[in-house]
Amino acid sequence: MKPPKFAYEKPRTLEAAIRLLADGGDGAKLLAGGQSLGPILNFRLAQPELLVDVRTLPELSVARDEGDSVFLGATTTHSAIEDGRVPDPTRGLLPAVARTIAYRAVRNRGTLGGSLAHADPAADWVNVMALLDAEIVAQGPRGERRVRASEFVRGPLTTALAVDEIVLGVRIRKLSARARWGHYKFNRKPGEFAEAIGGFVHDPERGVARALVGAIGDAPHVVADASGLDEPRMRAAVSSAGFGPDTYEHQIHFVALKRAVARAAAA
């Protein structure tokens, strides 16, 4: 499979990129790491007229500590997070997750913002950012906009982004010293997309207790008040995520969540 012809632009400024997107309308598509878009182009599932390459835009590659939060630019690669080359507000959660994304070659190219904008329901950042209640920062012709991660992904391959908006980056609140987290990814082989993701974060100082039923074929299901989460409530959460009892999906999502909670307790 080879893609049909398309035009390619590599703008030097964010403004130019947004202008190209706005002018291109539905026919224009952003290219960052290309790890999802490449295969989609080859399969001709997307046939854009224009690719706008934003991989080297300086505005998207920043990573800064903002005191009580960390901002990671959209083109931060998975391997940069894995290697600790950018600040980690999560006391190890982000690097641990990054390590499980695909293979190193993919992690060297694939980007945080690209993954979120692509919005594959099984993608790690789509799920983990919802768990962390992170904030997605987007920029368009009408200026900057902030969207909570749990509202950013609307469904499979669907986001809150307008066609002329670009993800600038992600703002993540820092976990406090007493915070505990657990993450469990169930996949058939290391590096494959998840069949189920369970997540749990408990930060008593910030009054946060959140649980994740992820990789559900849709926007992730988050339990925002997950303090005192026991097995019946976990099963209820999995059912709320769309998997009735006595199904394979219910079982694997329940176990993933249960193990994430157990890992948080053991941390």
Place this chain on the structure above:
Amino acid sequence: MTQSAGKGVGARLRRKEDERFLRGRGEYVGNLRMVGMLDVAFVRSSVAHARICAVRKPAGHEAAVFTIDDLAGVRPIVANSALKGFKSAPQHVLAKDKVRQVGEAIVMCVAPTRAEAEDIAAQVELDLEELPAVVDMVAAIKPGAPRVHDEWLDNVVLETLVDDNLSGIRARAAIKVQRRIRTARQCMSPIEGRGVVAHYDRRLNQLTVHSAAQMPHINRAGLSECLGIDQGRIRVVAPDVGGGFGYKGILLPEEVCLGWLTMKVGRPVRWLEDRFEQLTANANCREHYYDITGYADADGRLLAIDCEAIVDSGAYSSYPFSACLEAAQVGSILPGPYRMDGYRCRTWSAATNKAPILPYRGVARTGVCFALELVLDAIAREARKEPYEVRLASLVPPEAMPFVNITKKYFDSGDYPEALRRAVKALDLPKWRARQRRGEPDGRRVGVGLAIFCEQAAHGTSVYHGWGIPMVPGHEQCTARLSPDGVLELRIGAHSHGQGLETTLAQVAHEILGVDPDNVRLVHGDTALTPYSTGTWGSRCMVMSGGAVATACKEIEKRVRAIAGKLMEVAGDDLVLEAGRVRVGGTDRSMSLAEVAHVWYRAPQLLPADVDPAGLEATAGYKTKQDTGTFSYACHACAVAVDTELGTVEILDYVVVEDGGTLVNPMIVDGQVFGGAAQGIGTALYEEMPFDAQGQPLASTLADYMLPGATEVPAIRIEHMETPSPLSYFGQKGIGEGGAIAPPAAIANAVNDALADLGVEVLESPITPRRLLAAVAAARAGRGAA
């Protein structure tokens, strides 16, 4: 024989071919560049079964778009068997009237690049009237099923029956276990897909087809039959090939199409299969169904096997192995390495709307071993014995060798019980039983499993002529030529694509002639440069090509002795060939092979008057002493941990005890076993092409079609036994496929061992989390009901 100096038969020589492979310098079909070359894209069927009502070529592109109606004079691919009752299914190289599987090529589009060819292909309009698809092999052979071929009365390609009267055994057997066992359809997945570059050489008046092929001479014969031009006008070149496994042991419709096309358009043309085509059009192997009953005495000794088996043969008959070889083979090899008093087996090759079946590494043996070894474990549980104990009671013992088994297979040599004992010892069974009793801290369940098989390899004329398929192996030939500078050139008609023949055949030449393996060049995979061969299949090359190389080198040796003896004024018999030189025995007088060659080519005035005028080039043929095949065998034993909450299986230890007879290069044998076992682990736990009820294959990328990788394959431990075959030149046995045969059985037995006290028994491969959890749930429900 000469002194080996560590480079001959038995040496762990590093592979010569790795110099280019490991540096990324292999030359594959995809590396070929020809001036003016055009690319081809095929329009393939998106449905499994349909009548083709109309094909509309896109306006303006008519000259670049071809249907079967354009391919005037091209004949369909026909791979018939002479077995009684076989139904023929000729395959048009582009679909005519009907499509019978997803991915069947309907239209060929040609353009300067593949992307442009795909642009044209996307504009071709097909009018297909969908027909009911035949998807499940068990339903396919029932009366009233829709038919794959309108002109047939049912979907049975061939039915075979081996029938013993089992009534006496049934009456006296203390143990009877019946199981229904299934193996999923897989898609062979070499790293390199298929690929063809065809061009026409006007000077030689010859069509040249470069193809990633295991059997180039067979492809030439098939191309000749389909294109209607004589074989002398066709040259097939198989350059470096990135993995075969059977996937490339076939005459391709695409080869015929491109052969026709290059003659039509007068330019070189290329088609490279991509992963989407491979997965959607060519999931082509391993799909078996067994309804199998094992009878045993109270101690678990096997008395008889009674089996009805179905193989899903797909829509057409692949050239040359045909649509019936696999199922018919089930009937002849199901008894495995065991002795038994009675045996009955009925098989069906079922036609379905799927890709035509191709023999994959191990062919029917992987499924047969799975069915039989699961039954053996079920018998062991009934008899309350360790699984190895019931096997020891039933294996053919060494003192019975050579042994003719119940289906008249001639087991040439070996000690099967010893392989089993060594595997049990190497695994350390008591250690695992103790750990099993203790339980795992993480709640997983540990189990141990084993499987043993024997494998017929390099079998020849007497076995194959009975099948009556387009190919019958006879003598294997080699042309050996000592060139003027003393380099030995070997030409064989088989092809090396991972087997390491460039190294092992050089070792054979070294063994005979003393020539340094670095000074041996293997020429293979080109019909213009090599003697005829049926090619690389059936674990035959080390036995057959190895024997041919040895025989040709013997002939060269005779001639070298005659020339050198005359030059050094001694009898030829007094000479010793070693280290690239010819030495007078007991002295230090010698001359190099290069000096001998120099005299023949450059100083013939020095030759003896009675010199063999054929010179230092010889073509010799070879057959094993008896062509019933060598029988290698192996016992695989493993320990697994099963997570009953998620349905996953981790292999904790894996041991292979293998007897490949005399090992020409033990390191290469290890590599073969590792590679085969990795594929067997794929069959056991990962690889499956699911189909929906309409015959749509559901895994169209490698994200969905799960292949094992480095993280799924444990550090396999291998022990070798070396019982020389009495039939082959050096005692070597074919072992190329063995690694892929036993893993599904050994792993499933280990899983069942781990879950036995839950009442769980897995009878289907691959053992996916979904299947395993369903089996656990079913066992729980069954207990609840009881």
